[in-house]
Amino acid sequence: MNSTVKNCAFSGHRHSIGDLNLQLLDRVVLNLMKTGTKNFYCGMAVGFDLAAAESVLKYKNEYGARLFACIPCNGQSDGYSAKNKQRYDCILQSCDGEIVISDEYHRGCMLARDRFLIENCGVLVCFLRKEKGGTYYTVNYARQKNIKIIEL
Numbered sequence: 001m002n003s004t005v006k007n008c009a010f011s012g013h014r015h016s017i018g019d020l021n022l023q024l025l026d027r028v029v030l031n032l033m034k035t036g037t038k039n040f041y042c043g044m045a046v047g048f049d050l051a052a053a054e055s056v057l058k059y060k061n062e063y064g065a066r067l068f069a070c071i072p073c074n075g076q077s078d079g080y081s082a083k084n085k086q087r088y089d090c091i092l093q094s095c096d097g098e099i100v101i102s103d104e105y106h107r108g109c110m111l112a113r114d115r116f117l118i119e120n121c122g123v124l125v126c127f128l129r130k131e132k133g134g135t136y137y138t139v140n141y142a143r144q145k146n147i148k149i150i151e152l
Contacts, residue, residue: 007039008032009070009117011138012048012127012152020127022051024152028125029055033063040067041099041117044076044091046084048127048135053091066096072113073102114138123148 012020029040029052040060042053056067069092077088092098101116102109114134118124124142128135128151142149 006037007041007121008037008123008125009041009043009121010049010052010125011043011114011117011135011142012052013129013133013135014045014047014049017047017051017127019129020048020051021152022055025051025055025125026058028150028152030059032123032125033059033065037123038065040065041070041121042067042091043113043117044069044071044088046080046088050084050087050091052125053095054087057091057094067091067094069095069098070113070117071098071100072109073105074100075105110134111137115141118142118145118147121147123150125150125152127152 040056043049053067056065059065060067077085080088101113114137118138118141124147126135126139126149128139130136139149
């Protein structure tokens with residue numbers, strides 16, 4: 001069995017997440033943990049990513065799960081609002097590891113992070129509402145790689 005089967009990645013929009021059902025997100029994360037998913041990979045962007053990480057943190061200790069921050073570049077949170085910067089820092093402190101894709105920002109570092117997420121997971125939980133941007137790319141890449149996709 002492929003070891004990535006027990007790994008879950010998240011991808012979702014940074015903005016326009018007003019209709020995101022946080023209770024549904026919690027139920028999906030909890031069900032994944034209950035059915036054996038052990039490693040959760042989060043891209044740490046504002047919006048869906050931070051909400052997904054917070055959901056994992058609610059249950060990870062009870063189920064022996066681990067959360068990994070997949071950071072596209074050092075300084076990712078430099079432009080975040082004070083509130084989101086605080087959330088980001090709090091999540092990082094609770095993560096089981098950090099994977100930094102690039103030392104500094106460059107045009108392709110976000111896509112490199114997104115490819116890393118898909119190449120290291122067996123299931124993608126996504127929040128996709130637009131047919132453009134990073135989440136759209138990531139979901140299509142997951143489809144190409146025959147990764148199980150759970151759309152919220």
